[in-house]
Amino acid sequence: MSRLLSEEEYRKTKAFKIRRWYRGEKDPYLGKVEMKPQKPFTEDIKTQKQRIHDEAILRRNIYDIEHNKKLQIFSKFYKVVSIVFVFTLIAILLYVVSYLPPVGNAANPDNNEVASKYIEDGMKDTGAVNIVTGMILDYRAFDTLGESNVLFIATCTVLILLRVDNRSKKKEEEENDRLYEPKNDIILQKVAFFLVPMIIIFGIYVILNGHLSPGGGFSGGAIIGSGLILYVNAFGFKKIERFFTQKTYKWICFVALLFYCLAKTYSFYCGAHHLETGIPLGTPGDILSSGLILPLNICVGMVVACTMYAFYAMFRKGGF
Amino acid sequence: MGGNLLANYGEAVAMILFGIGFSNLLLQKNLIKKIIGLNIMDTATYLFLAEKGYIAGRVAPIVVDNVTSVEAYINPVPSGLVLTGIVVSVSVTALMLSLTIRLYRKYHTLDMDEISTMLKKEEE
């Protein structure tokens, strides 16, 4: 093949290997990367026939287009009406937008005394450099309390639907999950070994700096949650059970949410009766400043991290 | 037709997306596509709110160099509303996805009409 080298020496060079890959003559992964042998999917002939028969009957009952004239007319009517409806809705909304005040204008109705007080006195009243964090966790803290409870109640509903409490069913789910778990995948484990600590440290940084820079409890919690999910994917559920079990989850969520409710009760009570809360505001720009905002960010961050991981574990296995 | 349609082109796009998401949620038969429609609808609302807060020539409301004059920052209120809205949207999506998983495990289909027919058959 080559004019300068002999045949054997050419086979050892990189150019030969690239050319061989380019022509598709040999698969470089075969025999080098561990792949789980897939069991060929075989279905019992009887159940297959039964399934096809059932599906056909079902389709015929619902979507019996050829024989059912009423259904034909209805489906045409439905398509026409739905397209008309969509276009009407979008047209009405665009008509409304054309009458709204222009974007970017400083004299809009919503740039009024409310927004100016937040910007001018925000750092002084709340101690937070990030005005938006000061607004949602101090001025309008009741909304954020409601929002944390939305997350809490959504987690409870997912637990109702997907948590498996029966012992034997739990074992069955674990065995099913182990069939699909990519264990001992070397690339994933090596990469996760570096990435997971960095992700978790970055998440903690975002939470702690919520009042100084963009971030806060919700974003930081989501980052930590994704770090945990990466860990589970790389190393398996057995390893994460060493430090994160069902009990950990229950107690972290309980303590964090209870602290949030109690702290906010104290703060609202003092505010409504014009008492001093006794929590120092510190100097803006320090980490330990802005009164209650830092502890609340930490609580919210922990709850969100556990919730993200709980969603993943529930969807995959029905348990931790 | 008022004159601000081209000046508010961001909001116009948000409304088009809202209409698309709303009609998906209402008219699609597949459950997963309905949930995607819900997400598109919520994202369109956040785009609308983000456009609301913007004031030309100013920066995000994080105090830099102790400058606390109103002229320097955009309106912080819509950003707070978006934060709350995102969490609500995530919660509703998680709930609807787990409902879909349970329905699929029981009836092996994602189509709401088929599920209703199967339920009617179970009764008889």
Add this chain to the structure above:
Amino acid sequence: MEFIRNFPFFSILLSLGSGVLTSIMNKKTARLWNTFILAAITVMSAVLFVYMLEVGEPYTFMMGHFPAPWGNEIRAGVLEAGMALFFCLIMLFSLKGGQEHIDAEVEETKVNLYYIMINLLLSSLLALIYTNDLFTAYVFVEINTISACGLIMITQSGRTIEAATRYMIMASLGSGLLLLGLCILYDITGHLLMSSIKQSILYVYAQGTYNIPLIASIGMVVVGLAIKSALYPFHTWLPDAYGYSTVSSAAILSSLVSKGYIFLLIKIFFRVVGFDIIVDSKIVNILFVFGLFGMIMGSVNAILEHDIRRMIAFSSVAQIGYIYMGLGLGTTMGIVASIFHILSHASTKSLLFVAGVGLTDASGGSKKFEDLTGSGFRNPAAGIAFTIGACSMVGIPLFSGFISKMLFAEAAVQNSLAKMLPTMICLAISTVLNAIYFMKTVIRLYTPASKKVRKTQAGEAAAVSMREHPLYHLALLCMVILNVLLGCCSQPIVDWITSGLSMFG
């Protein structure tokens, strides 16, 4: 500030905190703790109600260190305190009436999750009643929706999960519209606090610059809340959800959840937009027309049903049509009639559901009409209670339904001819239709069953005696007393509603 003024704030945060506490409890502790918290909040609301009647003026409570447009606040007046007391009572009676069924139908490990849903539903209802801020209302509307979904699907049968999915789809449509309407309203006015928005809207309306977005945003908010409270064309999720869930959930959902949204709508009418602007903008006419349709079509569908729970659920659709018709009349008298009908319907519907489950239990658990023949004799207390509920629904004097129909007719008479004639005609037609299916059921309950049926039934379910189910009979008795109270002593209640409404704006 007196200590009593803290009570609205305490009620909301107590129920939120108790929801969090219930997450670590087991089944029995959760039930006892939940009863205790519900009783405590009922007592607090009763004390607050008496206090507000004395004081006679609403007050605002700052939630945080910063006053109104910059921070949150809640506002309590005569109307809100009374509604809170009423909602707590209905929730307490429904829970106690259906308690044995909760123990039987829900998995052991998930009972505490059910009580978390109840606690958070209570906190969101109280927050919707007391709030003075539009965005807080949106967040608590979401909590309301998600906890109602949790209540529907707690039994995890195929029917309930499908009903919960349909409910979530419709509710998400409503929430999306509500949020977008809120954002456009914020854009035009620049405030999120209800009282400030009202002043801005008066200014904007007088100037005429942003009229079209104003009407559009109000329309979107109204349609969003109407979708969530099951106004006629959007009611498809209702029969499945109420018909197949456990009985406490059905009673609480039909009495309280939809009514919370309607109360928020009335609050938006009075406190955000101003009643005159709403009537000018002709949005009330749309609500009126759909309310009329709902009244008729709900009853027609109920007549065609074979299942007692689904029949009661369709009758709910008709009653919500009544309430929207009252809202659509466009006068203060109409709103007073609607609010009285909210109270009357809540007490009657929960009574019907709890009594209905006693009848189905005495018939071996079947809900079909053929099997319910003669069950009034097998379970006498439930039979009498069901008859009283049915009489109230039809509008027989002495019970609360009669007073609400009379109030609707009075409100309609004060109106123009264009609205008075359809209202009177539809009231008459729907009363006749209600009588058809309710009286048919009551007659069937008291028809002695054939001998063969009686033998099989007696083997399966012995007559339900008072000693075995004391809590159930106590709950039934309390609900009957509430209903008769609303029917007989209605004049003070109507006076209370009228005076509360005048301070509501």
